[in-house]
Amino acid sequence: MTNEPDLTKLHIVFNGQKTPPLKINQLFDSRRFNRFTAITGDIDADFINRYLSKFIQVEVVRGARPNATVKSANEVITKVALTDALLAVANKQPAKLFEALSSSNQSNVLNGLFQFEYAPVQAIYSRFYLLSNEETKDCRVILGSIDLNATSFENNANRYGEVLIFDNDRPLFNNLMDHFKRDIKPVLRPFFSDNLLKAAQKQRAESSKDEKAAGSNVVILDNDTTDEVAADDMTDIISHDVQQQIDNAIIPQDTTIAMRNITMDRSQAKEAIERDTKQHDTIYNLQKTAVSPRAAKPKIKARQKIYQQVKEALVSGMTPQQRSAEKKYTTFLYDRPMERNLVNNNSGLYVPNDAGTHPIPFGKLAxxxxxxxxLKSIDDVMKGYQRFVVDYTDDYGKRFYEAILYSFTAPFLWEIRTKASLNPEDGNDVPNFLILGATAGSGKSTLLRIINQLTWNTDRSLIDFGTIYPTDIAQKKNKTAEAIEHYMKEGSSYPVLLDEIEPYFFQQDQYSRHLVVDTMNELVNNPRAIAPVIGTTNYDSGFTMLRETARRTYYLQIDKVIDEKLKGEANRYIYNVRQTLNNTLFKDFVMRMAVLLEDDDTAWRSFDKKTGRLDFLANTRKLFKQYYEMAGIAIPDYFSNQICDDFKESSRSTWAKLYLTQEEDFKYRQQDNSLLFDISKLNTFNGFTADSIEKYRNALPIELCVDGINGKRGKFVEIKAPEFFQWIGERNPYEDESATNPTVENAEPAPVEKPKAKKKGFWARLFG
Known part of the structure; x- marks a missing residue:
């Protein structure tokens, strides 16, 4: 295992002596020990795949949350153990964990070699790890403040923990093993239920009959299957496990009364987050309604009645419009790096087979x-823009080509982000959002369809932003943002293609910050496959975004229109070209990108010398240059060798035009060598739009403002004069005054990038 972190933040005591930092694979040594039994807190698939795969026998129990606080013994059962068990199943945690295991570890589970369990009616706060080798008689006991996930072993986390290791202390080992078997084992149930394992076995059997699956054994279940598994499992927990524990006197007889009364005094338990509150309310009501309502000694209802209640609960609160919106995202491309097998031409990407019953590998060398x-088909597309777009230049054409390069890279962006980032903040340099700011008639929707054809071999995956929900539905804006978030978090890494995103989405904090900023923060701190968004929006004479949103978005400006006189000819031309498009090159590309991702020598931190920005598409450019070389075609002039920075140029142009047309409104303040501008003048009375104030405020870089962000707030914007005039590319008329002003030091202003020449031209499910 390479790049193993030293456990420097853990205080490790080995047989009573402090020991130098160990690595994780030394702590859980699968070469010396071959059996592993543990009670832990959190556990993730990546940890299992990395460190437990080589044990021949594994049994792991997932314990209760350590921060759970309750008032009585019955609340431990109802509000902690049973609620957590039902929530885990309702959120499909068992299915998600199983799907994230490598195919070999999935086999270990199916063959009974690996067992994962939890206690639905007891809160287990024990934490210990037992390793043994029956042949050598070696054993190890590990006690400490660790879980089986990478978070427990992060060196850069600001927390400390202790680990006590006892090697070959047979009495201690036997004591804990006996305690596990005698006291804990009777209250456990499999985390991977029989219902889940049957579904997995069924899919494997179907895969084995499909030649396209090419011997792949990986299991990725569809939503309908996991919905059915969740419903069955929740029903079994209530109707079987709880009743069995009552019958065996493991939990008290009055547990059913506690279940019936669980919703009493609910206000004290209200969660801060609305989603968590809804989940808890649903689970509580499931427990309550599962018991006869008026009997002195209430009994659990029949299984079929509970099953119907569970099925209804899983879609509770969803209107037909919300269910319809949820199903608009239909393109599923799963990135599974652990399954990547270059010898067998497996890129690590999977798609559902035609029947949607099991996954098959995606990618094929061309x-x-x-x-x-x-390449000629793509060139034909570009020739269409060259021929029919007014004032087209090769520099302008690079925007269209950049969008294609981004779309090819999209499924791997989350992997590239982890490899290109030295710290979480760096992850924002690999944006999960590509926005095409375009004027009407520029061909932006056609470009989105072309991207769809080049990657998915269809043009029907586009989602119209404005029609995700009907116009007359209440809280349409909030629900639309929630729906997009749901699409992104389905587990697929194929981009969400959104057409005609309305400008409010980027300009209003509650939408863009929640979706763009919060999603990117989630990605950089917890890397996983979240589908990128490729969307178009109306340029409308000056597109703006909140600064935090712009930092995390790749913005390409398409502000030239197709010649109105040639529109009919242009439509016929692009129609014919699109008949030649397919995703053959994309299938080849994913194979070659997979090779780069598996090569430890691949450089992912390539910075542009002019802008200083990370070129997260650098290796994509490298592969496309190789394509042109292989095909014997010269690299076209519209091929960009660097990231475009259109948002900065758009912002500059917006303020340059404002200054040139309203110079008298910029008041010079000699004392601070600054300009004061009354931003409230950008109102509808003066010919501006209703949201112009926020557009211009967002477009003004903070570094140009006196006192930073404070210089942008309020009625008056205060701008550093020298830097502002350099930015907009105009002569500073106050330069002589600032030079003679004794209050202004003669130091040169901070260098500012020379301006570019002006271009010519959901609702989510409550569970799962």
């Missing part, structure tokens, strides 16, 4: 002839 044909 012939030189196919690569040449694909």
């Amino acid at each position: 012939t030189i002839s196919q690569i040449r044909d694909s």
